[in-house]
Amino acid sequence: MAETRTVARTGVRRTPTTYVLRFVVAAYLFLLVAWPVSLVVVHTFEDGFTSLEGILSDPDVVTALWLTVRVAVIAVVINTVFGVGMSLLLVRQEFPGKRLLSALIDLPLSVSPIVVGLALVLVYGGRNGWLGPTLESAGFRVIFSTPGIVMATAFVALPLVIREVVPVLHEIGTEQEQAARSLGASSAQTFRRITLPAIKWAVVYGVVLSLARSLGEFGAVKVVSGNVLGQTRTATLVVEEKYLNFDQQGAYATAFLLAMVSVACIVIVAIIRPKEERR
Amino acid sequence: MSIEISGVSKSFGDFDALRDVDLTIPSGGLTALLGPSGGGKSTLLRIIAGLETADAGRVLIEGRDATELPAQKRNVGFVFQHYAAFKHMTVAKNVAFGLEIRKRPKDEIRRKVAELLELVHLDQFAHRLPAQLSGGQRQRMALARALAIEPSVLLLDEPFGALDAKVRKELRDWLRRLHDEVHVTTVFVTHDQEEALEVADEIVVINQGRIEQVGTPDQLYDAPANDFVMGFLGDVTRLGGRPIRPHDIEVHTTPVGEDPAEVHAGEVARLTRVGFEVRLLVLTVEGEETQVVLTRAEARAAGIDVGSRVWLRPHRGATTVSAVRAV
Numbered sequence: 001m002a003e004t005r006t007v008a009r010t011g012v013r014r015t016p017t018t019y020v021l022r023f024v025v026a027a028y029l030f031l032l033v034a035w036p037v038s039l040v041v042v043h044t045f046e047d048g049f050t051s052l053e054g055i056l057s058d059p060d061v062v063t064a065l066w067l068t069v070r071v072a073v074i075a076v077v078i079n080t081v082f083g084v085g086m087s088l089l090l091v092r093q094e095f096p097g098k099r100l101l102s103a104l105i106d107l108p109l110s111v112s113p114i115v116v117g118l119a120l121v122l123v124y125g126g127r128n129g130w131l132g133p134t135l136e137s138a139g140f141r142v143i144f145s146t147p148g149i150v151m152a153t154a155f156v157a158l159p160l161v162i163r164e165v166v167p168v169l170h171e172i173g174t175e176q177e178q179a180a181r182s183l184g185a186s187s188a189q190t191f192r193r194i195t196l197p198a199i200k201w202a203v204v205y206g207v208v209l210s211l212a213r214s215l216g217e218f219g220a221v222k223v224v225s226g227n228v229l230g231q232t233r234t235a236t237l238v239v240e241e242k243y244l245n246f247d248q249q250g251a252y253a254t255a256f257l258l259a260m261v262s263v264a265c266i267v268i269v270a271i272i273r274p275k276e277e278r279r
Numbered sequence: 280m281s282i283e284i285s286g287v288s289k290s291f292g293d294f295d296a297l298r299d300v301d302l303t304i305p306s307g308g309l310t311a312l313l314g315p316s317g318g319g320k321s322t323l324l325r326i327i328a329g330l331e332t333a334d335a336g337r338v339l340i341e342g343r344d345a346t347e348l349p350a351q352k353r354n355v356g357f358v359f360q361h362y363a364a365f366k367h368m369t370v371a372k373n374v375a376f377g378l379e380i381r382k383r384p385k386d387e388i389r390r391k392v393a394e395l396l397e398l399v400h401l402d403q404f405a406h407r408l409p410a411q412l413s414g415g416q417r418q419r420m421a422l423a424r425a426l427a428i429e430p431s432v433l434l435l436d437e438p439f440g441a442l443d444a445k446v447r448k449e450l451r452d453w454l455r456r457l458h459d460e461v462h463v464t465t466v467f468v469t470h471d472q473e474e475a476l477e478v479a480d481e482i483v484v485i486n487q488g489r490i491e492q493v494g495t496p497d498q499l500y501d502a503p504a505n506d507f508v509m510g511f512l513g514d515v516t517r518l519g520g521r522p523i524r525p526h527d528i529e530v531h532t533t534p535v536g537e538d539p540a541e542v543h544a545g546e547v548a549r550l551t552r553v554g555f556e557v558r559l560l561v562l563t564v565e566g567e568e569t570q571v572v573l574t575r576a577e578a579r580a581a582g583i584d585v586g587s588r589v590w591l592r593p594h595r596g597a598t599t600v601s602a603v604r605a606v
Contacts, residue, residue: 175363181350182357183377197367
């Protein structure tokens with residue numbers, strides 16, 4: 001009975017292949033994602049809440065967590081504003097070099113974060129950087145300071161908002177915007193009242209992905225931050241530090257907190273995102 | 280004169296969409312821009328609306344030079360083929376959009392929206408989303424939205440093109456009646472000659488970026504300026520080397536006429552019955568293939584069948600191309 005109902009609903013006949021494929025997918029996800037991550041949770045709570053309490057009462061860890069949150073939020077704000085603007089530019093405007101720019105935007109995804117960090121040092125490094133000494137003499141420190149960490153984080157998460165928004169802009173087309181213009185709306189009004197509501201969920205999704213990515217950034221930040229305890233050490237650096245110093249409980253607990261925030265973001269959005277409306 | 284277009288040209292890359300077009304559209308009328316796809320009629324409409332800029336030429340709307348004005352300052356109502364409904368807004372909000380942009384008082388907006396929704400028979404759908412409406416209803420909503428701003432001209436780009444045949448016909452009649460009520464200068468683009476002939480006061484035939492003829496439906500149908508217009512407005516065949524409509528040919532089964540130059544003898548090569556019509560393909564002795572349309576009764580009365588010998592003669596008052604073709 002249940003079998004026939006499923007067939008009728010999905011229109012797909014279940015064959016042995018179906019079950020084999022399902023098993024392969026489930027095993028793959030379990031071995032690669034679910035099991036390792038669940039072990040982090042298990043290790044964190046091995047002694048109940050003691051390890052969590054331990055790291056939350058360590059002022060250096062708390063400082064690092066707050067730094068991570070602050071950096072992530074700033075980087076996400078920058079990437080959101082910039083990302084929506086770039087998406088509009090890429091979809092709605094024609095200009096020479098557009099395809100090059102589009103390809104360049106994907107660069108942060110393909111380049112190792114370590115390279116990003118080193119590149120930033122080359123430009124903004126206080127002693128030998130291309131622009132760094134000038135900025136430093138003006139009293140603005142980039143590398144080994146919060147601005148550098150923000151830049152590195154923004155760099156690695158740069159394409160995420162754009163890659164979410166661009167396809168949606170393509171899909172909604174320009175007719176609604178043209179209709180708004182012909183009804184008397186200025187470009188700003190058209191953007192706020194027509195375009196933004198239409199790309200709202202793409203932006204939210206891009207923000208969540210960026211936030212998750214920003215919270216977890218390690219390589220680029222490690223190079224540019226200088227890893228100064230209590231000042232430029234971020235949460236991911238704390239995890240590494242604790243792990244290398246045989247404080248596994250602390251490392252797992254911090255990792256758990258980081259993972260939880262990212263998972264929570266994605267789960268919340270998945271719940272509140274409305275079911276896709278299709279015409 | 281409501282819209283004056285002079286010397287407008289537009290090209291997309293190496294494709295000339297419009298070539299030096301001059302056109303005057305009278306106030307208060309319902310004008311159709313008619314032509315084959317890719318002929319430039321939509322481009323002309325979009326240039327009037329300011330959604331496209333002309334490479335050369337000027338556009339005057341109600342005596343005011345609008346050439347440099349952006350779309351939002353032209354006070355033009357525009358209706359798109361695919362409705363361009365604001366998907367995240369209710370029907371009432373869609374209609375209110377232009378008024379809200381103009382910062383009209385709230386109760387005025389509410390009154391006006393109610394009035395317009397009644398005009399387009401959507402009053403009970405005010406709180407629905409566009410996705411919950413049928414295509415015809417969405418297009419009526421788009422029309423109410425465009426009318427809300429009390430536009431100087433109302434422009435419709437293939438407004439019924441995306442609808443099925445039955446709804447299209449309904450909306451066509453309805454647009455005609457609406458226009459008789461509202462009297463706003465209206466220009467609509469269509470490639471459907473029947474739609475243009477039935478609805479418009481005036482038809483502008485556009486082909487390959489040029490205006491072929493401007494006139495009332497009767498003028499165009501009865502006295503087409505050239506072969507293209509004649510061919511585009513209805514079926515055309517040839518008799519004695521001249522274009523003629525298949526239903527403008529008399530069929531006789533005996534030699535007739537005092538002027539033998541007018542009569543062409545031939546033999547029925549094919550006969551097709553479609554509904555109330557009988558379509559003949561006649562092979563004349565001059566070697567011409569001429570199509571003729573008769574009613575079933577006529578064909579039966581004359582006893583015409585494949586192989587019958589017939590004499591063809593143009594009806595008196597048959598449509599012919601009027602003007603000598605300009606060189």
